[in-house]
Amino acid sequence: MTRRRLFRVGLYVFALIVMATIVLPLTFSVLGGFRSSRQLSAEPVGLPDPWVWENYSQLLRSGQFWRNLFNSTKIALLTTIFVLPAASLAAFVLARFRFRGRELVYGLFTLGLLFPVAVAILPLFIVLRQVDLLSNPFGVALPQAAFGLPISIVIMRPFFASIPQSLQDAARIDGCGPFRLYWSVMLPLSRPVLSTVAVITIVGSWNAFLLPLLVLIDPSQHTLPIGVNNISAQYSTDYAVVLAYTTLAMIPALVFYALAERQIIGGLTAGAVKE
Secondary structure, three states: HHHHHHHHHHHHHHHHHHHHHHHHHHHHHHHHHOOOHHHHHHHOOOOOOOOOHHHHHHHHHHHHHHHHHHHHHHHHHHHHHHHHHHHHHEEEHHOOOOOOOOOHHHHHHHHHHHHHHHHHHHHHHHHHHHHHOOHHHHHHHHHHOOOOOOOHHHHHHHHHHHOOHHHHHHHOOOOHHHHHHHHHHHHOHHHHHHHHHHHHHHHHHHHHOOHHHHHOOOOOOOOHHHHHHHHHHHHHHHHHHHHHHHHHHHHHHHHHHHHHHHHHHHHOOOOOOOO
């Protein structure tokens, strides 16, 4: 009993430490945006005294923040639109049909998890320049979708495989072909995992920095992470404005993730249908 209690206490302490490492930087960024650079230099950690609202209002009145927000949203939605149909079709075939080389194909997809975007950034840049996709949202969305496919298929395949075979047999008796089986039977049952993949794809695209930085040469196409970099250079001595912009850039992703948390957990842990 004592060991179990000590183990539980240790888990609580570990959870508090992890929570502190996440919450404290966020709190510092939010409160830092309400302080002046002089306050931050004199006392880096502390409450605003007085509260400086101008940092946030200045950024919200500027067109740069809203333009970066729109660009991030557009690219995230495009990436998700590309990922969901391709990943769900591939996962459906790999889960529901037996054919020679199926596991080899799946293994090739999983190998994609070992190669980050940074490894292929130079060849990608050359190819995108040749097809005239620089400073184009599709030049970011298409590579992001390609690199997002492996993890999406790895998440979706077990979910499709968990759907009872009896439903597939009944659909075939009713005359469903492979695509109609996918569209009319499998997709409606797979909403939880589709939501999970959509959320992961959107958040990943939202936080992407290196690929948009190289592809989006036109400043009017810059996304929020690039905007943070630009603001850091523009206000290199005004740390309060940089912290305010960083906070504003984090808020949409944090709110979206908080609202979709249940969908993520449900899609990763729940089966589709129980026999």
